[in-house]
Amino acid sequence: MEQPIIELAGLTKRYGSLKAVDQLDLQIRPGEIYGLLGPNGAGKTTTILMMLGLTEPTSGVAKVCGINATTHPIAVKRKVGYMPDNVGFYDSMTAIDNLLYIARLSGVPESEVKDRARDMMELVGLGDAMYRKAGAYSRGMKQRLGLADVLIRQPAVIILDEPTLGIDPSGVKDFLGLIRQLSREQGITVLLSSHHLYQVQQVCDRVGIFVGGRLLADGDVETLSRQLFSADHFVTRITLAAAPPPHSDLLPALQAMAGVQNVTIDGLTIQVSSSRNMTPDLVRFFVGKEIDIMGVHKKEYGLEEIYQRYFENNITDYEKDGKSSGLFQRTFFRKVKK
Numbered sequence: 001m002e003q004p005i006i007e008l009a010g011l012t013k014r015y016g017s018l019k020a021v022d023q024l025d026l027q028i029r030p031g032e033i034y035g036l037l038g039p040n041g042a043g044k045t046t047t048i049l050m051m052l053g054l055t056e057p058t059s060g061v062a063k064v065c066g067i068n069a070t071t072h073p074i075a076v077k078r079k080v081g082y083m084p085d086n087v088g089f090y091d092s093m094t095a096i097d098n099l100l101y102i103a104r105l106s107g108v109p110e111s112e113v114k115d116r117a118r119d120m121m122e123l124v125g126l127g128d129a130m131y132r133k134a135g136a137y138s139r140g141m142k143q144r145l146g147l148a149d150v151l152i153r154q155p156a157v158i159i160l161d162e163p164t165l166g167i168d169p170s171g172v173k174d175f176l177g178l179i180r181q182l183s184r185e186q187g188i189t190v191l192l193s194s195h196h197l198y199q200v201q202q203v204c205d206r207v208g209i210f211v212g213g214r215l216l217a218d219g220d221v222e223t224l225s226r227q228l229f230s231a232d233h234f235v236t237r238i239t240l241a242a243a244p245p246p247h248s249d250l251l252p253a254l255q256a257m258a259g260v261q262n263v264t265i266d267g268l269t270i271q272v273s274s275s276r277n278m279t280p281d282l283v284r285f286f287v288g289k290e291i292d293i294m295g296v297h298k299k300e301y302g303l304e305e306i307y308q309r310y311f312e313n314n315i316t317d318y319e320k321d322g323k324s325s326g327l328f329q330r331t332f333f334r335k336v337k338k
């Protein structure tokens with residue numbers, strides 16, 4: 001495997017008896033967009049703070065670009081751009097002046113500072129609004145300005161904590177698209193912490209499901225889905241033109257097909273769960289029986305289902321820690337809208 005750009009090994013943080021982060025092992029490759037998902041209190045921010053060298057681990061190591069964040073926090077800071085969930089600016093200054101101020105504070109050479117600031121404003125799509133006061137910016141524009149502020153230091157890694165909080169759906173789509181484009185064009189590694197399962201699924205190469213200080217699952221959505229839904233990974237929903245007669249042999253005939261796990265018939269809709277993609281076989285089956293099909297839909301499992309399924313299997317451990325699963329799930333899904 002390519003040398004990881006972020007490497008967490010046995011990373012643990014205790015606050016008294018509470019393990020905020022518990023033996024976390026994680027490797028992120030250069031150029032990857034990684035989504036750190038988890039409910040409130042899961043330990044995401046604590047992990048990020050340890051990666052930035054802003055809080056010391058109780059045990060374990062956090063390395064960024066090969067540098068130990070605890071022993072060399074300033075060297076790590078030079079490599080990492082961190083955008084918190086609430087970026088603050090001087091409202092009475094123009095956006096570009098805010099950016100120039102930050103750039104100078106961060107040590108961008110004076111000969112480059114103006115050109116770089118203008119380039120960044122163009123890059124994040126604020127070229128036409130750079131001379132407006134930051135106080136007059138919308139939440140979405142402020143997030144873009146925050147991104148420019150992070151990028152002007154030319155980091156190898158950017159860490160974004162809930163970057164889409166409070167942005168409207170089209171703004172979210174644009175913002176995540178921008179992050180993806182920047183990562184792909186400039187090879188920047190992105191670590192993104194979020195509650196928004198659906199959005200994260202759209203933009204991240206890999207996700208980690210993080211709860212109670214532990215990483216419960218890690219992988220791309222496709223792999224996680226395959227692991228968790230191996231028995232009924234594929235679900236095909238077929239809509240017929242007319243409901244089958246009550247005593248037809250349709251149900252046993254479908255159940256007898258190789259690979260079929262489960263069949264439900266509900267009026268015009270037939271749902272088949274199977275261990276392999278059977279959509280073509282099923283279409284052939286109905287055509288062979290001269291039954292007209294109005295629609296065929298192959299269901300893909302998304303992060304939300306992965307997450308729920310994961311909890312069906314792991315909830316006991318979590319409850320042992322004295323935390324309520326119901327509360328947890330409600331909190332986690334509160335902002336998720338498909």
Ligand SMILES: Nc1ncnc2c1ncn2[C@@H]1O[C@H](COP(=O)(O)OP(=O)(O)OP(=O)(O)O)[C@@H](O)[C@H]1O
Nearest residue numbers: 015018019020038039040041042043044045046047
């Ligand atoms: N300075 C601190 N002192 C004591 N406990 C803390 C401290 N910072 C965090 N914690 C606790 O550690 C746990 C993890 O908190 P953390 O802020 O890392 O979670 P999070 O996943 O970032 O949550 P959120 O999504 O709400 O930001 C929580 O139980 C929190 O109360």
